[in-house]
Amino acid sequence: MTKPHHNSVFLEEAEIISHQAFDGDQFIMRLLAPHCAAKAEPGSFVHLTCDPQLPMRRPISIMRSSYNEGWIDLLYKRVGKGTTLLAQHQPGEKISILGPIGTPFKATPGHSRPLLIGGGVGMPPMIFLAESMRQESDKQPFVILGSEVPFPFKPTPSKIMIPGIPEGVIASMPLLDDWGIGNRLASQQEFNGCFQGYVTELADLWFRNLDRETRSQVEIFACGPHPMLEAVAAMASEWQVPCQVSLEEFMACGIGGCAGCVVEVQTADGPAMKRVCVDGPVFEAASVFN
Incomplete structure (x- = not known):
């Protein structure tokens, strides 16, 4: 059963196509969710039911989306009861998802050298964004991914040389390298x-x-832990370049009704409380970190 929500968010029974486990308690789940896949954009997420015994849904960023084949990929880390139960699900089973939710990243015209920075479970939106820029001839993205546990893929030496990168720093995400997108870990x-x-x-x-x-x-x-985003925002200010960040917050409803994920954001009219789920998760860095 699928029914529209807020015109672009769908409640969908998604079938698990594949579910891979990686070191560091990390998992990549591919879901057949054609309605969500058709509307997903870099920075959007799904609010999913980890298990019938848990009434509270969990927000997870979308890492990839196929409009033609109708699937989405989710990367998550097993850290609590919800994700522990989610990790037990097998291909063929179905999971209730609500999505895609959230304001996505929007590239600014005239900025041909986007720098994408993802840390930990903040990597998925950067991979999604990099793939969306793949066909844009005026964009030359450079992606930096960071992790303090083994990466959820096998790093390989990059075939793409990046000026300014120290000698010996050659590890890359194979998928990005295959797309011709410069990246380092x-x-x-x-x-x-x-x-x-x-x-x-x-x-x-x-x-x-x-x-x-x-x-x-x-x-x-950028997307990642709060301290990383704060450091990225400070770097953007130092180099005087625009910066958008995707915030990670605990959520209850995920659709803006409960106001449980609000953050203070600076606006032209002064400070305002914004909901990360629907007003974000993407914000101008300078409006959040100042």
């Missing part, structure tokens, strides 16, 4: 080929190699 866990440090430290090295004209074409998009 960062971690403090001494993974082979990864930058040993924070994603913002690697991004800063990349910035320092750009001339002034090229820097003026940079726009940052």
Whole structure:
């Protein structure tokens, strides 16, 4: 059964196509959800039922979406009761999802050098955004992904050289590399080929190699833990480039009714409380971190 909600959000019984487990208690689930897949955009998420015994849904970002084949991919980490129950589901079973929800990332015209930064379970929106930019000839995205647990894919040496990146920092996400999108991985866990440090430290090295004209074409998009986003916002301010961030908050209803996920945002009329689920999750970084 599928019924529309708010004209673009659907309640859908989605069938699990595949469910892969990775090190670090990470999972990638592919769901057959044609209505959600048709409307999903980078930055949107689904609110799903992890198990019938849990009435509260959980928000999970969409990592990829196929309009033609009707599937969406979700990356999540097993951290509590809900995701522990979700991890037990098998292909062929069905899960109730509500989505796609949220205000997506919107690239600004004239910024041809987008920098995408994803940390931990904040990686999915960046992968989705990178794929959406794949066919845009005027965009040359560079993606930095960070994780303190093994990445949910097997890193491989990149075939794409990135000026300003230290020698030996060659680990990449194979999918992004196959798409022709420059990317590098960062971690403090001494993974082979990864930058040993924070994603913002690697991004800063990349910035320092750009001339002034090229820097003026940079726009940052980021998703990850709050401290990482705060550091990204500070870096964007330092380099004087626009920045959009996707916030991660606990949610109850996921559709704006309960106001349980509000954050303070600076607006032209002064501070305002905004709901992360429907007013976000994407916000201008300067409006949240100031």
